[in-house]
Amino acid sequence: MVAATVSLALTPVAAAACTDHYKEELEMAAARQAASDGTTVEAADAGKGNGKGNGKGKGHGNAQTGPSTLVTTPPTGASKDVEFIGQLPEAVGATAINFIDYPGKQKVMFVTGRFGLKSYDISDPEHPLPLDSIDMPGFWQNEDMDVDPKRKLVFMARDPRAFGQNQATGESGVYIVDAKFPHDLKVLSYTEVPAGHTTTCVNDCQFLWSGGPRPADWQPEDWDGRPIFAVDIRNPKKPKVHEYAIDLGRNDGVTDYSHDVQVDEAGVAWVSGAGGIRGYWTKGRQWDPVENRYRVASATDPVPYAGGKFYQSNQETWGGSLAHNLVRPLESLGDYDAGKVALVTIENFTSSCETDGRLLIVDLADSEQGQAWGSTEADPYRLPVISEWSPYGKPGSLPGAGCSAHYFQLRDGVLAQSYYGQGTHFIDVSDPANPTQIAYYRADGGSHWAPYWVGDVMYIADGSRGVDIVRPTYAQNG
Known part of the structure; x- marks a missing residue:
C-alpha cells in the first residue's frame, strides 16, 4: 500500500483528559507510541506547519495481518468480580472505542487516541486481530467517538489542541473515515468546524453535532466556551457546516x-x-x-x-x-x-x-x-x-490516584463507570437514591477513560495501558 509520512512533531497537547492534570502522563504515552512499530501514513495533511489540514491525502491505512500483541499477564492492582483477559499495549494513548458489524458475522473495533485510529477484528472478543491504522501522531481528542454503522463511516473530532496547537489559535474540525473495508481505512474528507472536542451523530448520522472546547481568540468575547455546531454529512465527501451555533x-x-x-x-x-x-x-x-x-x-x-x-x-x-x-x-x-x-x-x-x-x-x-x-x-x-x-474511600480505590468521573455505560441497572487512575467501578443504580458498588477493576498505572460492553466482555480505553479486555463476573457470582 502507498504511504506518505505526516510531518507532525509529537508536541504535547496542552490538555489531558479535558484539563491539564494528566499532561505528563500523556506525554509519556505519546513517547511510547512514537517508539512503537508501524508506518506513519498520510491520513490527511493535518498538522503540517501551522496545523492546517485539508483531509485530501490518500489516507490509506497501514494494513496489518497476523496476531495482535495481546498481553495476557494480569496487571497488579485491585479487582473484585472482574476477570482479566488481556491488554493491547500498542493502543497506548487510547481515548475512545466504537464498533461496526460487517457481513459474515464480522465485528470490528475502532480505537482512537493520540495515535490516530486503529481497527481490529473482534469476531472473537477475547482474541482481537489488528486490521489497519491511520497514524496521526499528536492527534487530539475525539472522546466518545461515533460511527455510522450503515454507511461504514468513522468520525474523528479534531480538537484545536491537536498536533501541538492551542485552544486560542488552533484549527478544529472533523475527519470522516471510510471504513467500508476495515483492513483498508481511508480518510474520505476533512472539514474545518468552529468546534471539535467531540462530534456526535444525530438524525441517523445525517448530521454531526460538534462541541467544545474553550473559545478561540476569533470567537465572540462573551463566550466562555464553544457551543454546538451542526455539520451536514448527507454527502460525507462534502460536509457542510451550518452557519448558526446551537446550545447558546x-x-x-x-x-x-x-x-x-x-x-x-x-x-x-x-x-x-x-x-x-x-x-x-x-x-x-x-x-x-x-x-x-x-x-x-x-x-x-x-x-x-x-x-x-x-x-x-x-x-x-x-x-x-x-x-x-x-x-x-x-x-x-x-x-x-x-x-x-x-x-x-x-x-x-x-x-x-x-x-x-x-x-x-x-x-x-x-x-x-x-x-x-x-x-x-x-x-x-x-x-x-x-x-x-x-470511589473515594471505597474498596478498590487507590489513594493519590486521579479519580474524577469520566465515561460510563449502563446495562441492566448497573453502571460501569471509569474514574481515570481509580479504574472502572460497577455501580448498581437500580435505586437512584442509593447507588452501590458491586465490582471493580483497577490496573496499577492505568488511566481509564471509557468502558464498552461486547457481549459478556468489556473493552476499556486506557490512556496509559492502551486497551484492557476484561470479563465482569458479578452476575454469576451473585
Missing part, C-alpha cells in the same frame, strides 16, 4: 462549553457541558416550551425539551467542574418513572479525590417547561440532585 446561553444565559452529546432512545439529543445538561428534539413536530408553540425540529434548528444546571454537593459554585456526559434511562429506576432521571458525569480535578468530580443522579421530572433556557444568575433554575457516588 447554556450556563445561566452565558454561552459556555458544550462538551458532548448523547442521543437517547427517544431521539432526544442531550448536551452536557458547563452549566449542566440540556436536551433537544432534532426531528418531528414538537412542543417548544421556550417559544410556547409546536414547531418542526431539525438538526440545525432543534426544539428545547428539558434539562438544567445542578451542583455537586461540595461545590458552592460550578467552578471548574463540567457536566461531561450523561444517560437518560427510558426505563423506571426505583421510585422514578422512565425518563425522569439522568445519570451524569462531573469531570473535575481538585487537590483531593474526596472533592474530585463524581457521578451524579439528577431529577428531570419538572424541567420540561423550558426553565433551563430562561435561567440566569439573578433568577436561577436548578435540577434536584438525587444522589452522588465517588
Whole structure:
C-alpha cells in the first residue's frame, strides 16, 4: 500500500483528559507510541506547519495481518468480580472505542487516541486481530467517538489542541473515515468546524453535532466556551457546516462549553457541558416550551425539551467542574418513572479525590417547561440532585490516584463507570437514591477513560495501558 509520512512533531497537547492534570502522563504515552512499530501514513495533511489540514491525502491505512500483541499477564492492582483477559499495549494513548458489524458475522473495533485510529477484528472478543491504522501522531481528542454503522463511516473530532496547537489559535474540525473495508481505512474528507472536542451523530448520522472546547481568540468575547455546531454529512465527501451555533446561553444565559452529546432512545439529543445538561428534539413536530408553540425540529434548528444546571454537593459554585456526559434511562429506576432521571458525569480535578468530580443522579421530572433556557444568575433554575457516588474511600480505590468521573455505560441497572487512575467501578443504580458498588477493576498505572460492553466482555480505553479486555463476573457470582 502507498504511504506518505505526516510531518507532525509529537508536541504535547496542552490538555489531558479535558484539563491539564494528566499532561505528563500523556506525554509519556505519546513517547511510547512514537517508539512503537508501524508506518506513519498520510491520513490527511493535518498538522503540517501551522496545523492546517485539508483531509485530501490518500489516507490509506497501514494494513496489518497476523496476531495482535495481546498481553495476557494480569496487571497488579485491585479487582473484585472482574476477570482479566488481556491488554493491547500498542493502543497506548487510547481515548475512545466504537464498533461496526460487517457481513459474515464480522465485528470490528475502532480505537482512537493520540495515535490516530486503529481497527481490529473482534469476531472473537477475547482474541482481537489488528486490521489497519491511520497514524496521526499528536492527534487530539475525539472522546466518545461515533460511527455510522450503515454507511461504514468513522468520525474523528479534531480538537484545536491537536498536533501541538492551542485552544486560542488552533484549527478544529472533523475527519470522516471510510471504513467500508476495515483492513483498508481511508480518510474520505476533512472539514474545518468552529468546534471539535467531540462530534456526535444525530438524525441517523445525517448530521454531526460538534462541541467544545474553550473559545478561540476569533470567537465572540462573551463566550466562555464553544457551543454546538451542526455539520451536514448527507454527502460525507462534502460536509457542510451550518452557519448558526446551537446550545447558546447554556450556563445561566452565558454561552459556555458544550462538551458532548448523547442521543437517547427517544431521539432526544442531550448536551452536557458547563452549566449542566440540556436536551433537544432534532426531528418531528414538537412542543417548544421556550417559544410556547409546536414547531418542526431539525438538526440545525432543534426544539428545547428539558434539562438544567445542578451542583455537586461540595461545590458552592460550578467552578471548574463540567457536566461531561450523561444517560437518560427510558426505563423506571426505583421510585422514578422512565425518563425522569439522568445519570451524569462531573469531570473535575481538585487537590483531593474526596472533592474530585463524581457521578451524579439528577431529577428531570419538572424541567420540561423550558426553565433551563430562561435561567440566569439573578433568577436561577436548578435540577434536584438525587444522589452522588465517588470511589473515594471505597474498596478498590487507590489513594493519590486521579479519580474524577469520566465515561460510563449502563446495562441492566448497573453502571460501569471509569474514574481515570481509580479504574472502572460497577455501580448498581437500580435505586437512584442509593447507588452501590458491586465490582471493580483497577490496573496499577492505568488511566481509564471509557468502558464498552461486547457481549459478556468489556473493552476499556486506557490512556496509559492502551486497551484492557476484561470479563465482569458479578452476575454469576451473585
